[in-house]
Ligand SMILES: NC(=O)c1ccc[n+]([C@@H]2O[C@H](COP(=O)([O-])OP(=O)(O)OC[C@H]3O[C@@H](n4cnc5c(N)ncnc54)[C@H](O)[C@@H]3O)[C@@H](O)[C@H]2O)c1
Ligand SMILES: N[C@H](CO)Cc1c[nH]c[nH+]1
């Protein structure tokens with residue numbers, strides 16, 4: 206791994222290079238065309254794109270409930286138990302995120318409040334092939350369920366040998382309402398505009414490749430979308446108390462996701478830096494996904510040696526990683542030093558994959574530096590809020606002058622008169 210020993214200011218400049226986003230105009234255009242076609246021709250267009258891009262001739266877009274049940278029955282007891290444990294902990298964690306709105310009646314004659322309402326129908330995109338993670342289905346669908354969403358419509362590209370049973374089983378466990386075997390920009394368009402078989406949704410969540418991400422950006426406004434999740438990232442802060450082979454293992458756990466994944470270690474210990482770098486090379490050699498992890502480590506991985514622990518935090522806050530491991534002595538004391546991170550893993554035993562699978566907090570997290578302004582996916586992403594007010598005649602009378610003054614200042618005479626009408630001689 207690249208090892209830097211530079212000043213904080215120089216390191217911050219290097220970090221910026223790793224977080225610049227680009228737009229591909231050619232893909233933008235192609236995706237716009239796909240969306241337009243699906244909007245105009247519905248299922249017919251979706252089926253023709255599935256044939257073109259996935260090489261599958263589809264009669265039925267929907268996977269039947271029987272197929273879901275069969276998939277669920279076919280998975281091993283170990284996998285069923287693991288999915289159920291994940292389900293239990295994701296549920297009990299996310300239940301704590303539920304918001305109930307509020308009512309304020311502190312002022313005489315005035316009731317003000319906010320009510321929280323679940324979205325009616327949401328779409329969940331599950332990427333195709335090896336990127337179709339059952340755990341991600343749970344992480345997306347369970348918060349929606351807990352929020353009270355009526356219908357969760359899942360889409361995933363068709364596979365020549367059929368969709369993996371683990372994916373369909375996870376959909377069943379998570380309580381997904383319907384699964385459609387469609388993918389790419391055509392699936393996003395179908396969810397946004399509806400077709401003869403695919404119902405139109407209010408919001409689309411879930412990761413995908415560049416066609417999916419571009420389509421989500423283009424249908425935004427017609428529907429809501431979650432964050433556009435980029436490649437996985439791990440940042441680790443470690444001192445001499447950490448164990449090099451564990452740090453290397455954790456860095457590689459995210460590097461194996463994607464060639465564009467980021468794995469970064471920031472330390473104040475030079476010996477540790479060299480030992481971790483050597484360990485990464487050693488462990489890479491035996492990984493089945495070596496080809497992917499190697500590129501990620503070479504292109505975007507690095508180790509930075511800083512002078513002090515406060516400098517380590519300052520640099521990591523600039524990186525704003527999706528996952529941040531704090532492998533320092535007495536890690537909990539540093540929670541308040543962390544400003545920017547999607548999810549924080551404190552101490553030796555909070556290895557990142559614990560959070561990917563069973564701890565309970567969501568693993569759909571802000572990437573690419575967006576943890577500076579975004580939060581993990583949560584129950585709050587599947588609700589909307591509506592404010593409400595009720596005033597007595599006396600309470601309105603007290604505010605009348607202020608309302609009419611503001612209305613007439615803005616040149617809005619009808620606004621002023623609407624409120625004054627409540628005090629006309631014959632007003633009931
Ligand atoms: N951040 C996360 O949590 C996370 C998790 C899993 C996967 N991912 C990302 O999801 C992506 C998975 O990618 P994938 O390709 O395997 O699955 P995908 O489902 O995202 O994309 C497959 C679809 O892309 C469309 N497509 C392919 N080539 C096309 C072309 N030339 N023109 C138009 N459409 C085309 C097809 O319709 C196909 O169904 C990866 O980029 C991975 O990084 C992210
Ligand atoms: N670490 C990924 C998010 O960055 C989530 C995931 C799913 N499966 C394994 N890992």
Ligand SMILES: [Zn+2]
Nearest residue numbers: 458459462561
């Ligand atoms: Zn992971």
